[in-house]
Amino acid sequence: MPKMKHYKLNLQHFGGDKTEKATPKKRQDARKKGQVAKSAELSGAVVLLSALITLILFGGFMKERFVTLYMDVFQNRMMMEVTPENVTIMFKHYGLQILILLAPLLGITFVLALVVNLAQVGFMATGEGITPKFSKINPIKGFKNIFSMRSFVEFLKSIFKLIVIAYLVYSTLWGEKDSFASLSHVSAEGVYRFAAKMTLNLGIKIGAALLIMAVLDYIYQKYEHEKSLKMSKQEIKDEYKKMEGDPLIKGKIRERQRRMAMQRMMQEVPKADVIITNPTHFAVALKYDGSKMEAPQIIAKGQDYVALRIRELAKEHGVVTMENKPLARALFQRAEIGDTVPADLFQAVAEVLAYVYKLKGKRR
Secondary structure, three states, X not given: OHHHXXXXXXXXXXXXXXXXXXXXXXXXXXXXXXXXXXXXXHHHHXXXXXXXXXXHHHHHHHHHHHHXXXXXXXXXXXXXXXXXXXXXXHHHHHHHHHHHHHHHHHHHHHHHHHHHHHHHHOOOOOOOOOOOOHHHHOHHHHHHHHOOHHHHHXXXXXXXXXXXXXXXXXXXXXXXXXXXXXXXXXXXXXXXXXXXXXXXXXXXXXXXXXXHHHHHHHHHHHHHHHHHHOEOHHHHHHHHHHHHOOHHHHHHHHHHHHHHHHHHHHHHHHHOOEEEEOOOOEEEEEEOOOOOOOOOEEEEEEEOHHHHHHHHHHHHOOOEEEEXXXXXXXXXXXXXXXXXXXXXXXXXXXXXXXXXXXXXXXXX
16 A cells, blocks of 8 residues: 555656646746846847947047037136036036937947847836845845855856956957057057057957857746746646636626527517417527528527517517427427528428418518
C-alpha cells in the first residue's frame, strides 16, 4: 500500500510540470499585470546612440546657437537695468533660445525611445507595477532575490558590460597615443576639436556595443518571459473549465436565449396563413408567398403549452386554425422553424392552404 501512494504522488508531480505554452488568456492576464518581455538595456542603448548621432548631425547648429547666446550676455545684458520686468523678459528669451538649442537632441531621443518601447511591448497602460506591495519589503524574500539565478545573470551582464566598455576606452585612447604627444603644438580650439572628435568616436563605439548586447538581452528576456508563462496540463484544464463558467450561470443564459427565441417565434404567428393543430398537443404555423417562396415555410411550432399560446395568438389575430392530427405531428417532428415543408407533405399542405385561401377569398 505505501508503494502505491508513492507512485500516485509521482504521477501528480509529473502532471504539475509546466511544459505547455501559455494560453492567450494567461498572456493577457500577465500583460495586465505589467509582465512583458522588455529589456531596459535596449532603450538605454538606443537613447545613447541617438543622442550621439544627433550631436554629429546638429552639432554645428547647436554650436552656433550657443555662441550667439553666450555673446548676447556680454553685448546686450551687462549694462541692462535690473528690474523684475527686465529679468523676466530676459529669462523668457533665454529659456526659448535654450529650448530651440536642445530641441533636436531632446526630440530625436524622445521619439526613438518611444519607438523602441512600443516595438518591445506595444501600447500598454497599467497601474499594477506602481501599486505598492508590502510583500516586497520582506527581508527573507529579499535575501532570496539577491541570491537568485536571475540576480546572478544580471551581475554577469554588468561585469561583461564593464569589461567591454573598458576595452573600448583603452583601445581608443591607445590608438590616439601619438596624437596626444602633439597636442602641445596645437591651439586651444584644435585641442577642443580633437577631444570632441575622440569623445564622439568613443561614444559611437560604446553605443554600438551596448546596442548589440541589448538585442541579445532582449532575446534572453523574451525567453525568460516565455518560460515564466509556461503552464502545466492541469492548469490549462482548470483555465478551460473556468472560462466555460458556472453551470448555473450557463443554464440561466440558455434559458434567456430560449425565451428570446420564443418571443421572436411568437411575433411571427400573426403573419401565418394557417395553423395546423393536433388539436391540443401540437401546433404548426405555415406561411406561403408564391412570389418569394418555392414552398410553404414553417414559421412557428410548439407542443402542449407553447401550442396553446400559438392557437391563442392565432385566434387574436384572425389566423385560420385547422385540425389535422397526422399532418401536424409529421410537420412538428420532421421540420424545424424556418424550414420548408418536406416534399412528401406538399400535397397535404397544398390542400390545406387551398381550403384556407378559399375561405379568405384569395387566389394563389
